[in-house]
Amino acid sequence: QLQLQESGPGLVKPSETLSLTCTVSGGSISGSLSYWGWIRQPPGKGLEWIGSIYYSGSTYYNPSLKSRVTISVDTSKNQFSLRLSSVTAADTAVYFCARRPRTGTYSYYFDYWGQGTLVTVSS
């Protein structure tokens, strides 16, 4: 069973860079022909796709965040990461990592999610 787990600081200061890592277990990032992505949810609000990365390294970002976002993958560690720069209070949210398979029954939908991690932007 595929599992995803987010990790990283729960508190980030304004203007600094938010950094999160998603560790994948029960399957290989490079072997799954999937996109690996980040989605966030501000407290009490809806879901916002941040960006995705293919195992080969190709990236796709939400235009509204593109100037501040970097997603990278480390296949040797079976991890992918998110960096969001120049954060403000508006970036306070639960951040989820998720898999979006490129093939199979649920292709291009999010079928496996991490539990999510709350990141608060505050001084």
Next chain:
Amino acid sequence: EIALTQSPATLSLSPGERATLSCRASQSVSSSLAWYQQKPGQVPRLLVYDSSNRATGIPARFSGSGSGTDFTLTISSLEPEDFAVYYCQQRYDWPITFGQGTRLEIK
């Protein structure tokens, strides 16, 4: 960017009643639309994909329909565990977009 508009924002119904949730896209997404259910403090769960296909383990009371720009999620007879927030999501084009959600609450 394809915008998804869900209605109503909140739906108040009683167990046993029928729920009809709507998702409208700003341009055609063909049948490339999914529905997710999210309960408080939980991770979104894929319910329906490609407009009308139930994901594995999803009860038959959940059904999806529509194509192009107008989509519907129907819950035929509400169970207590169905009260949650529901989101639609399109996979037709980048960027991936979600609707703002419909909160299904107990009346």
